[in-house]
Amino acid sequence: MSDALLDRLDPRHYREVARLILPEPVLGWIDSGEAAVSDNAGAFRRFRLLPRVLRDVSAVRTATTVLGTEVRTPIGIAPIGIQKALHPDGEAAMARGAAAAGAIFIAPVNSTIPIGEIATAAPDATLWLQLYNWVDRDALAEVIRQAEAAGVKAIVPLVNTPLPVSHTPASVGFRLPAGVTLAHGASTHDLTAKNDWSYLSWMAGITSLPIVPKGILHGDDARRALDSGARGILVSNHGNRQVARSVAAIDALPGVVAAVAGKAEVYLDGGVRNGTDALIALALGARAVFSARSVCWGLACGGAEGVTRVLGALTTELAEETGMCGIADVSALSPEVIATVAG
Numbered sequence: 428m429s430d431a432l433l434d435r436l437d438p439r440h441y442r443e444v445a446r447l448i449l450p451e452p453v454l455g456w457i458d459s460g461e462a463a464v465s466d467n468a469g470a471f472r473r474f475r476l477l478p479r480v481l482r483d484v485s486a487v488r489t490a491t492t493v494l495g496t497e498v499r500t501p502i503g504i505a506p507i508g509i510q511k512a513l514h515p516d517g518e519a520a521m522a523r524g525a526a527a528a529g530a531i532f533i534a535p536v537n538s539t540i541p542i543g544e545i546a547t548a549a550p551d552a553t554l555w556l557q558l559y560n561w562v563d564r565d566a567l568a569e570v571i572r573q574a575e576a577a578g579v580k581a582i583v584p585l586v587n588t589p590l591p592v593s594h595t596p597a598s599v600g601f602r603l604p605a606g607v608t609l610a611h612g613a614s615t616h617d618l619t620a621k622n623d624w625s626y627l628s629w630m631a632g633i634t635s636l637p638i639v640p641k642g643i644l645h646g647d648d649a650r651r652a653l654d655s656g657a658r659g660i661l662v663s664n665h666g667n668r669q670v671a672r673s674v675a676a677i678d679a680l681p682g683v684v685a686a687v688a689g690k691a692e693v694y695l696d697g698g699v700r701n702g703t704d705a706l707i708a709l710a711l712g713a714r715a716v717f718s719a720r721s722v723c724w725g726l727a728c729g730g731a732e733g734v735t736r737v738l739g740a741l742t743t744e745l746a747e748e749t750g751m752c753g754i755a756d757v758s759a760l761s762p763e764v765i766a767t768v769a770g
């Protein structure tokens with residue numbers, strides 16, 4: 428879609444437009460888990476805010492640091508596999524869009540462009556790389572070496588895929604678009620069901636990059652992860668694509684934040700659909716949040732520009748809502764701004 432058309436379209440409507448653009452199997456793949464009983468987005472809507480008044484909010488700051496890296500927004504992009512299914516420029520466009528918004532992009536190992544080329548396409552992007560628990564540790568080590576060479580800032584091992592999952596692209600009839608391949612050979616790798624905490628200590632032993640496991644929901648698991656070498660925790664139920672009745676990510680966040688007790692940064696993905704959702708997660712102790720589906724729609728509608736506009740709109744909403752609550756810096760958000768959780 429041209430910039431002129433994007434100018435006329437509010438990013439909040441990208442979803443409807445993307446549904447006219449994308450083929451049915453791709454939509455089915457994105458939607459997997461959305462209708463789950465314990466939906467992430469619905470859980471956010473139960474929270475009520477407690478604004479404070481007569482405070483100076485003439486400039487609301489959204490810039491912060493995440494694992495020591497300065498970012499212009501605490502709203503980043505969660506890993507989404509096979510991004511050329513959403514836009515011909517795939518992960519390169521996603522990375523450029525993230526860089527222009529000053530946001531972190533967690534690239535998927537299930538990408539259609541190798542991590543080195545993603546970095547080259549967007550030299551200013553802050554990239555993290557998500558990994559799967561492949562049986563083949565040598566192959567994992569090789570991808571980590573490529574990530575280090577590409578200037579990636581953190582490694583994000585997914586820890587919630589102990590068994591083959593039902594929400595694979597193939598289960599909804601999705602096939603790789605013609606001419607598209609998986610850059611890191613992900614389709615050729617089996618996931619191991621024989622997992623234990625030595626996985627994280629092994630990883631921490633072969634790289635100096637910070638390890639941020641993705642898919643933790645229990646406080647005890649967060650503690651074990653830190654004991655095993657993790658430097659941050661990404662609270663996520665994978666968009667309800669793994670355990671359909673798992674606790675919503677925002678409901679799991681406080682327990683993880685309490686268990687971590689300030690020893691590491693905690694992040695969240697799952698259900699962030701607007702700036703208020705991000706505000707609630709930050710207030711409950713997340714240092715940053717990540718969005719997948721909202722940016723899928725942006726990438727599909729407008730490539731890198733669409734991604735930048737989605738992140739920009741989410742960040743503007745976060746700033747406005749934070750200011751309306753009487754707070755001038757998103758880093759100063761605390762549970763005091765949360766009034767109640769409606770039944």
Ligand SMILES: Cc1cc2nc3c(=O)[nH]c(=O)nc-3n(C[C@H](O)[C@H](O)[C@H](O)COP(=O)(O)O)c2cc1C
Pocket residue numbers: 456457458467505506507508509535536537557585641663664665666667696697698699717718719720721723
């Ligand atoms: C189309 C699609 C593809 C995804 N691919 C991956 C992936 O390759 N690796 C991963 O760790 N998570 C993947 N996820 C999960 C997201 O990273 C995220 O945890 C989940 O979608 C929740 O965020 P959301 O509610 O903002 O969509 C995918 C999600 C979607 C919708």
